[in-house]
Amino acid sequence: MYGEAxxxxxxxxxxxxxxxxxxxxxxxxxxxxxxxxxxxxxVSGDIAGVPDGDTRLIRRVVERVVERFGDGQGGHVRTESEVPMAAGLKSSSAAANATVLAALSALDVPVDGTGAASGESPTGAAAPLDREEACRIGVRAARDAGVTVTGAFDDASASMLGGLTVTDNDSDDLLAREAVEWDVLVWTPPARAFSADADVARCAKVAPMARLVTDLALDGRYGPAMTVNGLAYSAALGFPTDPAVEAMPHAAGVSLSGTGPSVVAVGDRDELAQARDHWSQREGDTWMTTTRTDGAQVIE
Known part of the structure; x- marks a missing residue:
């Protein structure tokens, strides 16, 4: 009973x-x-390259999948990641989603659109599990494990479905999804910030700006939405705005990612290269990537 995703x-x-x-x-x-x-x-777990890593989330994901689709199984889960941990780049959501799909594959539960193994689930359900619902399994496990304040359905849905998503995290509803295609510049300083440690009360004070960002995002104006969000939350969470200001002339949008400390900028690769010249002078890692529209996938 093996699965990989x-x-x-x-x-x-x-x-x-x-x-x-x-x-x-x-x-x-x-x-x-x-x-x-x-x-x-x-269920036991480990994280490649992080011998003392917190495995509560990935273990809880497997437990939730087994509770719903299995028959009391235990086992082991191992994750390996290109996504830096506690950097605001949704490493927990990615780990949860990958673990959900791997555990479902191990139980031969098909998931719509992920390349999952064919066949009926142990519950006898003939239809594949919807990808949004598979994503919600990981979100609920994240709440169980205490690694998120909001449940992070926004992060998890983007990771699972690909493209850009807008969500209501209080109800775990998907409000919008679009298959954006951007080049992306990322700067990750050496410091780390855990989402569960964020000052929620202080963040609540930027709600007027967050509502403006919601309107911009639902109107498809993602670049300005990012930039307003980044400035507001950098101020609320105590991160410098200098990296965003450096990138603004060269990016369609730039934001603090998550609760930090990473900053992400999107736009044209040649333009972003000029922002990279500024960010590369800062301590930490600066790297270029792209958006993805395919989302999470089962390998085996």
Whole structure:
């Protein structure tokens, strides 16, 4: 009973902390999960390259999948990622989504549009599981594990479905999805910031700007939405706005990603290269990637 899957990291258009509405877009950075189920009844986990990594989320994901589709199985889950942890690039959402799909594959539960193994699930359900609902399994596990404040359905849906999504994280509803195609510049400083540690009360004070960003995003004006979001949340969370100001002349949009510390800019690759020249002088990692529209996929 083995399954393997990949899911994507993502960047932020709108942080959901202030109003519960969020927006994110998938980027070409993958997390791989491998799940092997057995009859032990307990789930263990590890994260490649992080021997003391917190595995509560990925273990809870497997437990939730087994509770819903399995028969009391235990097993082991291992994740390996190109997405830096605690950097605002949705590493937890990517790990959860990849683990969900790998665990479902191990149980022969098909998922619509992911290349999942064919055949009926153990519950006898002939139709494939909807990808949005598969995503919600990981979101609920993230809440169980205490690694998210909002549930992060915005981040998780972008990672699972690909493209750009706008969501209501209070109700886990998908409000909009678009298959954007952008070049993406990322700067990740050495510091790390965990989403669960964000100052929610302080973020609530930028709700008027978050509502403006929601209107911009639902109107398809993603670049301005990102930029307003980034300035507002950088101020609320105590991150410098200098990187955004440096990128503004060269980007369609630039934002603090998640609760930081990474900053993401989108637009034309040649223009973004000029922003990269500025960001490369800063301590940390600066790298170029693209958006992805295909979303998470089952490998085996």
């Amino acid at each position: 990949v899911a994507l990291g993502a960047g932020t258009v709108l942080n959901a902390l202030a109003t519960g509405v969020g927006s994110a877009f998938a980027i070409d950075a993958e997390t791989t999960a491998r799940v092997e189920l057995d009859d032990t009844g307990t």
